[in-house]
Each structure stands twice: as C-alpha cells, then as structure tokens.
Amino acid sequence: MPILPFKFLRLRLKGRSHVPIHQDQYVENAVFPRSPVVTDCIHPELDRKFDLTSSVRCADRSPIVYGYHADLWKGIWNGEVVAIKVIRVIGNSVDRKQACAKNALKEVEIWSSVKHKNVLPLYGYSHEFGPVPSLVSPYMNDGTASLYLKTHPDVNRLQICAEISNGLAYLHEQRIVHGDLKGDNVLICSLEDRPYPLICDFGLSKRLDLTGSLRSTIVKGTVPWMAKELLMPGTTEDEEAACTLTFQSDVWAWGMTTYELFTDAPPYSHLKYRTLFELSMHIADGNVPEYPVSCEQSLEQHVWALLQMCWNPDPSQRPRSDELRLLVRGQVPVNPTV
Template identity: 35%
Template sequence: MADDKRTQPRRRRPRDESADDSYPPNYTTLPVDERRDPNQVLTDMLTRLSCLDLSGRVTKIGTHAKSGGSYSDIFHGRLLSNGKLVAIRELRAHIFPEAELKKSIALELRIWSDLEHPNVLPLLGFTLDFGPHPVFVTEWMSNGTVLDYVKANPAASVLQLSIGIAAGLRYLHKREIVHADVKSSNVLVSPTGVPSLIDFGLSRLLVISQVIMSTREAGGTFRWMAHELCGGRTPEHWRESLRTVATKESDVWAYGMTVLELLTKSYPYSHLKTDFQVFSAIGKGSLPPKPSNLMGPEEIALWQDICSPCWSSTASHRPTMSELLKDLHDLEHSIGLKRKHK
C-alpha cells in the first residue's frame, strides 16, 4: 500500500521524559520466569501482594456476568465493609492452558498493582472467593464503556475523552508496557466523565511481549489490529513483519481506531461483517473511509490530524503517544481560542 497524505512520515519532536511521571522502573527483572513452577510463581506473587487480598470482604450481586472483555467476564459486586460497588473481573480460565493462566494472573497482578494514573483504572485488590484462581477487583464504573458513554451523552466532548485515553496510553508506554488490546470496550468512564484504560489481558512488557499472536489471542480484536498484525508487509520491513507482535506502534494504530469509534459511534470497518473481511482489508491496506457525520472543526481535526497519522502502513512513521497527546492539547488550545473570540 502506498502511503497517502494521511500516512506520510512526520517530523518527530524530542521526547519529553519528564512530562507526567518518573523514569520507568526496571521491569526486566519481573519474577515471572518461564522456568519456574507456575503454582509457585502465583503463590509468591499473592504473598508479595497480600495487602491487596480482599478474600472474605467482597460479595457478588447476582450470578450472571454484566459484561466481558476479550479474556474476562465482569460481575457486579460489593465490598462488605462499606457497601461500595465494585467490578469483579474473572479471566476465562477455559481459554488458557493452566500454566499460562497462572503466570498471566501473576504478571497482571504485578503490573497492575504498580500502576497509578488518572486514566488507568486502579486495581483495588484480588480475591480467592470465586473459584480456584484469583480474580481482580476494581471500582464499578456506572457509565460503562467510552462508546456507551458517547452514545448516551451526545454532548460529551470526544476531544476530552481522546485526550484522557491518550494520556493513559502514554503513561503505559513510558513504563515500557504495551496494552495490546486498545479499543472502546477496554476504556471505562467514571461517574465524573473521566476515561480509564482497563483489561490488561493481553498486556505484556516489551521484553516479554515478543511472541507471535495466535488466532485465539487475536479473536475479537481484528477491527483494531494494525496493518502489520494482519499480514501487511512493507518492502523495507518484510522480514520483521513475519513476526506479528504487539508493539507501542500497534497500540497507536488501535488508538486511532478507538478515536474513530467515538467519532462515528460505531466499530471500525462497520460496513464489513466478518473477521475475515476485516483482516483481509487491513492487510491489503484499506483504511476506514472519512466519516460522513463529522460535526464541526474539532471532529474534522480529530479525524485528519489524530486518527489518520496513526494508520501509516509503516509502523515507524506513526506518531508516538507523547506526540499525539501534544497534538491533542494543541487542538484543545486552538479550539478554545476560536470559541473565546466568537
């Protein structure tokens, strides 16, 4: 695919490593060693994070899941101590080999428990009360997903929501964490309208994530998958593209698709009905058409200056999340000035 104007290389700004968090910790020594016994890995992690153990202090409300992500089911719950509503997130154990599941839980607990950012949903704790494996407990987000939110609140600012999501992803990337499953259903909105990233079921540290994604792992996420993850190969990088790995650059592509969801109030490639059609279209370089329902200069700028650069077929030509966040703040400032002078 020949890059059009939307996907031309852009001049990179100097990286700002001091904008909103300290230098990332060294995660290369994570105690999740492939050579260790999975039971011991998980036991050690639960012991290490015993301060987050909510066993005996959480109850489910109802027996059916309220929602779910690619790898988990979400149940409504309540803290017994104060009645606070919570979400109980259970990984779907049947889709994971037992050893992989235990190490994934240990890794996710290790990563999630160390994150602190307004646009990343905090982990309240875990509990051992609902099955043989630990489940995760977070605050209950009554506004649902960010796509639910913009559908229910037509006056909601897509720009402000896009800024929040970008800030959360930038925070993860600066800590060398690839989310790897960025989409509207993995962004929840707080009662005050703040978007928060969730579901690190596919999240992997860069040093761990260099594995080929299987069809099982990719299921349900094709509409947000980058060109290189759908078989696309640029001539200069065809060897590297033989290994389809989740990267910061593929997160950027998915971020652009997520902003597109907020603009169109629909999933990417909504005109295509099957995963195969979507996978084939992205691999061949077919980008989403310009939405016909864009309202005003703000949404036009989000499409043209934010979404489109994220979809360069060459991953290295995509902006970083730091650059996108700077562009979003510039747009916010520009829109504010125009409104002020009306």
C-alpha cells in the same frame, strides 16, 4: 483539565462510582470453585498487598456482563461496590488451569504497578470466584466510553480522546503496551458532572524490553482495532517487526478508538465482511476507514489528519503516544504522510 492525583481519584470514586451496600445484600460465593493458588509467578510483596481472598463478596446472582474470555460480576469489598473479573477457563486440565492462573497473576503484576488519573486502579485479586484468580477493581456506573457517548451525545469527545492518549502515554512511559485498546476497554468515571476516561483491561498487556517490542508467534486482540502489521506478518519491510506488539501498534489502536468514539460505531462496521479473517485481509491490504461525513461538524480536519498519521502503514512514521495529546488539541502542526 485539572490534574487529579491518584489519591484524589481514589477518594472521589466513592461518590458516584462506588455504592455502599448492606450486609444482607451479600450473595454467597458457594457457586464458585476455589482457584488453585499459584505461588511461583507472583512477587510475595504483591501477594500480601493485593490478595483480597475472603474479603470480597458477590452482590448479584449472575454476571452483569458476559464475555468470551471473562465475565464481569458486581461485588462488595470494604462496603463498596466493585467489579470482579472472573476469567473463563476453556478445558478442565490442571495444566490449563495453572497456565490461566499464571496469566491472571501476571496481569495483576502489570496492573498493580500503574497509578494514573486516566488508568483504572486495581484493588486486588481473589481466589474464591473460579478456577483462576479473579481481579477486583472499582465499579463504574457510567460504563464504557463507547456506551457512555451514545447516551451523552453532547460530551466533548475530543477531550475524552485526548485524555485516553494521556493514559496511554503514561503506560508507555512504564514500558507497558496495552495490546487491546478500544472503546469497551475504557471506562467513564463522572466527577462533578465531568466525565473522565479510565483505561482498563490489561489481560493482553505486556511489559516490553528496552527495544520497545515483544516478539511473539501469536498476537491476540480485537481485529477492527488491530494494526496492519499484526494482522499480516511478513507484509512490513522489516520482517522482524511483523507479528510484534509495539507502542506503535497501540497508537494505531488509539486512532481506531478515536474514530469509534466520534462515529459511535466500531471501525469498518459499514463493511459487509463475512468472517474476521476477511476483515483481517482487508486491513492487511492497507485499507483504513474513510472520513465519516456524518461527523463533519464534530471531527475537525486536524484531528482526522492525526488519525491518518496513526494509521501510517510504516509504524516508525506514526506519532509517539506522548505527542498525541498535543497533536489532538491542535497545539502543534499535524503533517500526515499518508
């Protein structure tokens, strides 16, 4: 894969992913209440560089994606189509809105600090699309990796997964744990008929301390992609490691994402579980996906062995993210211990 500098990616995004739009296609933002301006949780330099308030407009009258925590709108910034992540706020209290606003701006601080060819760039944020600052990023016509591969079955899936691991390794080098890696949080940018995956959605991301962990009593995420130790606190030999977001839990999620992208289905989708709690207990009991026989022509054995390494119940025995790309390409031996 050719190395694409960030500036090159930014320029080339103007091709297929960015679409110029005429002024008469703008949609007024009057339907959105202005967000409270939170000044004590973001560095002034970030405020100057990334505050796009008054320069971003909506391009449609309804969201293009409805989500549980946020809706995605198509917008216009500097004549280009952009994506506007409008965060939902549950409850009308001032404290709740202020807390959500601070969380959004913390996401800005993390996201704005990363620049890599396999990470979606952040353009900035705006206070004009709801009670919480909304995040503005490039709009990708090719959609998410999970949807793209369903409509482009001949794409090299191993290449896509290797490049996702490349972006993940970069985030870990920056002491950032993503916290919610899955196919829907990877967008595809096509350059010269070649798909490039871009990791996105840093709503659950955290910058970790020097120990490489973040202690928390509440861990959020998407259950089928979450590591065993996150779903059943106290089940690991080291109880202090329970309920902790780590680089290793991201590696587990990369393994589940790779499984998802090869099978065109979420992990455990073949199970008939009635609730997410039931699925959580299934994972916490040590169950991982079985080899998908339907993918035996595309999912090579050394890749399957690597996924088993990523799902090792002992987080310390999982490969590091910087090892994944070499391992997934078979450039170094894979020796699963589970």
